[in-house]
Amino acid sequence: MAASSLLQSPYLASKTRTTPSRYVKPTPHFLSIKASTFDNPSKSTAPSPTTSAPTTYKGCNIREEARRHSLTHPQPDNNFSAKYVPFNAGPTCSESYSLDEIVYRSQSGGLLDVQHDISALKAFPGSYWRALFDSRVGKTTWPYGSGVWSKKEWVLPEISSDDIVSAFEGNSNLFWAERYGKQFLNMNDLWVKHCGISHTGSFKDLGMTVLVSQVNRLRKMNKPVVGVGCASTGDTSAALSAYCASAGIPSIVFLPANKISMAQLVQPIANGAFVLSIDTDFDGCMQLIREVTAELPIYLANSLNSLRLEGQKTAAIEILQQFDWEVPEWVIVPGGNLGNIYAFYKGFHMCKELGLVDRIPRLVCAQAANANPLYLYYKSGWKEFKPVKANSTFASAIQIGDPVSIDRAVYALQNSNGIVEEATEEELMDAMAQADSTGMFICPHTGVALTALIKLRNSGVIGPTDRTVVVSTAHGLKFTQSKIDYHSSDIKDMACRIANPPVSVKADFGSVMDVLRKYLLSKESKY
Ligand SMILES: Cc1ncc(COP(=O)(O)O)c(C=O)c1O
Numbered sequence: 001m002a003a004s005s006l007l008q009s010p011y012l013a014s015k016t017r018t019t020p021s022r023y024v025k026p027t028p029h030f031l032s033i034k035a036s037t038f039d040n041p042s043k044s045t046a047p048s049p050t051t052s053a054p055t056t057y058k059g060c061n062i063r064e065e066a067r068r069h070s071l072t073h074p075q076p077d078n079n080f081s082a083k084y085v086p087f088n089a090g091p092t093c094s095e096s097y098s099l100d101e102i103v104y105r106s107q108s109g110g111l112l113d114v115q116h117d118i119s120a121l122k123a124f125p126g127s128y129w130r131a132l133f134d135s136r137v138g139k140t141t142w143p144y145g146s147g148v149w150s151k152k153e154w155v156l157p158e159i160s161s162d163d164i165v166s167a168f169e170g171n172s173n174l175f176w177a178e179r180y181g182k183q184f185l186n187m188n189d190l191w192v193k194h195c196g197i198s199h200t201g202s203f204k205d206l207g208m209t210v211l212v213s214q215v216n217r218l219r220k221m222n223k224p225v226v227g228v229g230c231a232s233t234g235d236t237s238a239a240l241s242a243y244c245a246s247a248g249i250p251s252i253v254f255l256p257a258n259k260i261s262m263a264q265l266v267q268p269i270a271n272g273a274f275v276l277s278i279d280t281d282f283d284g285c286m287q288l289i290r291e292v293t294a295e296l297p298i299y300l301a302n303s304l305n306s307l308r309l310e311g312q313k314t315a316a317i318e319i320l321q322q323f324d325w326e327v328p329e330w331v332i333v334p335g336g337n338l339g340n341i342y343a344f345y346k347g348f349h350m351c352k353e354l355g356l357v358d359r360i361p362r363l364v365c366a367q368a369a370n371a372n373p374l375y376l377y378y379k380s381g382w383k384e385f386k387p388v389k390a391n392s393t394f395a396s397a398i399q400i401g402d403p404v405s406i407d408r409a410v411y412a413l414q415n416s417n418g419i420v421e422e423a424t425e426e427e428l429m430d431a432m433a434q435a436d437s438t439g440m441f442i443c444p445h446t447g448v449a450l451t452a453l454i455k456l457r458n459s460g461v462i463g464p465t466d467r468t469v470v471v472s473t474a475h476g477l478k479f480t481q482s483k484i485d486y487h488s489s490d491i492k493d494m495a496c497r498i499a500n501p502p503v504s505v506k507a508d509f510g511s512v513m514d515v516l517r518k519y520l521l522s523k524e525s526k527y
């Protein structure tokens, strides 16, 4: 469809209702698969979802290899499917939409959720899924080399591997924070899930690979999608522009002027996005992109779009996998627009529902005190939600006052015996500096999550031996200015207790020796 014709007439998304397709029970013989089958998955006799690595076809790239492999080794139809349903609708609700429709809201205006055919997935035992996912880690097989697509059957089961746009995201480091845990928190089982060590430097890659892949599919189906757009505090726009650029799809990003870091601003610019710097805050940009995507053939890429959360939930599955399917006691996630806290809940819940684990961790959502609508709601006993005007915060990516996923977040917290905490600017910057001093290089949002941990540890809610995972959401290198300000003690009304500024010294041997002696003595006295 020509872009011009779409732009002339206001775009109206077709919201055809679909009835759920009836589930056909698969033949039961594969229920007997043992995990050991996957020592060499290609030996499996089960009608497994593509477990075996494709044979290497000389001269082929990995996408072509996967294509040829699927022709020579056709997989049985496992009936895995997913559809949009209204979020948290009761069992009597029959409203649903195909994932190939362009729809972001339910008929009543509420949020949507991607619902998988759980009974089809349940036909396979938990041991099968654990072994399948484990068999795909660390390979380059398309698309399973991605931490997201290694869980394809739970993410977008029906998309062709050929339509997938991936940078082999996911499989991020789960870092044992040994020194930080021992020295500052008297903890011995503290971990940091470094989701920011990723293609564009944040966890947004996990969701964006899914959304842009589906857009790729929709465009091949001649659906009216000329470009993909988002409002952003920096990370969503970086991920959107990179994945779109990789697939040759136009991207449009709405950024609040002067409210995101330089590194984040340059990402969509470099990736060729159409960048609008708008004189408002994130909530203002979000409102505008919602209005614009209702009128123009621009597909909405914010986490209001539940496709994103299907990718983001794989970080939770990955944590369990990295712990050999043992469940941590606590997982702490910084929250802004609040899609991610629900994504974590969903990933953990699916693992429990499908028998991979027998419980889920308690979730903590951490907010900046300058942008804390969820915290205030929690403190009111979930009585009344009021959006706030988000004030400036060093955790700029979560400077959000009217989060679109508020209902999803409340659901996640209520169903995981969860807690909400907040961090002042000084607390989050000190926590970041303290963590950096033990060898990390985290972003201020992770400083918010660490502050929540410090508070819950000090109050005894989190115990010294509780296995705890702090989710680090972006790479510290995106936020160097905040670190420079801190270490220069150049922040109004902040003591910057752990500032470590460089020492200026004359270029002569004596002066250098003097400062070094002083430094070494100060270290010696601490032994
Ligand atoms: C670095 C970073 N951390 C945390 C968040 C919060 O995630 P969510 O909006 O899903 O709550 C965001 C985005 O909002 C982010 O960019």
Ligand SMILES: N[C@@H](CCOP(=O)(O)O)C(=O)O
Pocket: 204, 230, 231, 232, 233, 234, 235, 236, 237, 301, 302, 303, 304, 336, 337, 339, 397, 398
């Ligand atoms: N921090 C986000 C804010 C938008 O969140 P989204 O998950 O709804 O896209 C960003 O980086 O833009």
